[in-house]
Amino acid sequence: xxxxxxxxxxxxxxxxxxxxxxxxxxxxxxxxxxxxxxxxxxxxxxxxxxxxxxxxxxxxxxxxxxxxxxxxxxxxxxxxxxxxxxxxxxxxxxxxxxxxxxxxxxxxxxxxxxxxxxxxxxxxxxxxxxxxxxxxxxxxxxxxxxxxxxxxxxxxxxxxxxxxxxxxxxxxxxxxxxxxxxxxxxxxxx
Amino acid sequence: xxxxxxxxxxxxxxxxxxxxxxxxxxxxxxxxxxxxxxxxxxxxxxxxxxxxxxxxxxxxxxxxxxxxxxxxxxxxxxxxxxxxxxxxxxxxxxxxxxxxxxxxxxxxxxxxxxxxxxxxxxxxxxxxxxxxxxxxxxxxxxxxxxxxxxxxxxxxxxxxxxxxxxxxxxxxxxxxxxxxxxxxxxxxxx
Numbered sequence: 001x002x003x004x005x006x007x008x009x010x011x012x013x014x015x016x017x018x019x020x021x022x023x024x025x026x027x028x029x030x031x032x033x034x035x036x037x038x039x040x041x042x043x044x045x046x047x048x049x050x051x052x053x054x055x056x057x058x059x060x061x062x063x064x065x066x067x068x069x070x071x072x073x074x075x076x077x078x079x080x081x082x083x084x085x086x087x088x089x090x091x092x093x094x095x096x097x098x099x100x101x102x103x104x105x106x107x108x109x110x111x112x113x114x115x116x117x118x119x120x121x122x123x124x125x126x127x128x129x130x131x132x133x134x135x136x137x138x139x140x141x142x143x144x145x146x147x148x149x150x151x152x153x154x155x156x157x158x159x160x161x162x163x164x165x166x167x168x169x170x171x172x173x174x175x176x177x178x179x180x181x182x183x184x185x186x187x188x189x190x
Numbered sequence: 191x192x193x194x195x196x197x198x199x200x201x202x203x204x205x206x207x208x209x210x211x212x213x214x215x216x217x218x219x220x221x222x223x224x225x226x227x228x229x230x231x232x233x234x235x236x237x238x239x240x241x242x243x244x245x246x247x248x249x250x251x252x253x254x255x256x257x258x259x260x261x262x263x264x265x266x267x268x269x270x271x272x273x274x275x276x277x278x279x280x281x282x283x284x285x286x287x288x289x290x291x292x293x294x295x296x297x298x299x300x301x302x303x304x305x306x307x308x309x310x311x312x313x314x315x316x317x318x319x320x321x322x323x324x325x326x327x328x329x330x331x332x333x334x335x336x337x338x339x340x341x342x343x344x345x346x347x348x349x350x351x352x353x354x355x356x357x358x359x360x361x362x363x364x365x366x367x368x369x370x371x372x373x374x375x376x377x378x379x380x
Binding site for chain 2: 079080081113116117118120121124139142143144145146147149150152153154156157160161178181182183184185186187188
């Protein structure tokens with residue numbers, strides 16, 4: 001205790017994901033996570049408000065990154081949805097860096113309805129933030145809402161595809177591929 | 191009790207929405223709803239499993255209607271998203287018939303995080319059902335998922351627009367307008 005713990009946050013995250021996978025999210029405790037990481041419960045609470053924050057602590061940061069990218073998009077020929085797709089591509093390295101964590105996290109959420117609801121609420125907030133960024137760019141209200149909701153649809157699909165990808169491709173090319181398909185299903189015939 | 195109660199379900203729905211608006215969803219009880227409708231608690235439970243079902247009981251029916259419309263769509267020139275938009279337009283009368291109920295319901299949900307989560311879960315299920323209907327139509331897996339997610343984005347936006355519309359326009363024209371805007375934000379420049 002009190003001593004500097006190298007990568008305490010990372011160790012707690014890995015321990016938490018292992019424990020959630022073994023005993024289920026509801027049964028896991030902060031004390032159990034800390035013990036598995038070889039750290040104290042106090043150290044756990046220095047890094048996370050509760051065990052749920054291990055899973056959702058990064059959502060606010062991701063939302064800020066994406067909204068900033070959209071807000072800073074050049075006023076070029078790009079469609080609003082292209083600006084969101086470019087922001088998603090820019091966020092690729094955030095996921096790549098934590099591929100194992102992100103995949104394990106998705107498995108934990110898929111097993112728990114309450115966590116799924118929480119994830120959907122986070123995505124709804126992301127949609128509002130993206131719509132705000134597009135409005136700042138001069139896109140009118142309803143088109144901004146539509147582009148943001150469609151952008152979240154693109155994100156969810158590209159993300160699931162990245163999680164499931166048997167070839168472990170990077171996130172950015174899967175965003176581009178999903179974007180091309182989204183444009184096709186919007187414009188082409190059945 | 192035991193006697194035939196004309197439009198008992200409708201009376202219970204109206205009483206429930208009034209009570210949710212007055213005391214909040216969490217404080218309202220089945221007994222309180224029944225009393226306000228001049229009916230017994232037993233009659234309430236003949237129509238609804240619990241008070242939440244007053245708000246979400248129609249979701250399964252709507253999902254079936256939309257999936258059926260998509261499944262039965264002509265194999266014409268329409269894009270997958272156009273097929274979903276046509277299904278939404280076909281569902282318009284379901285909302286029109288219950289405009290007052292639907293609007294009050296939306297207000298109750300907007301005031302309660304737990305109900306918002308529930309609503310998002312229902313929309314996620316709708317997305318899966320629409321993707322399944324498109325796959326039955328021969329649309330490949332990921333494009334079907336993308337079209338369904340985008341279709342739900344279209345639904346959410348057109349629906350909110352219909353709820354908020356100061357001119358009380360019908361649902362179908364707002365779907366068409368939102369679809370045109372969605373196509374524009376997907377294809378046109380910022």
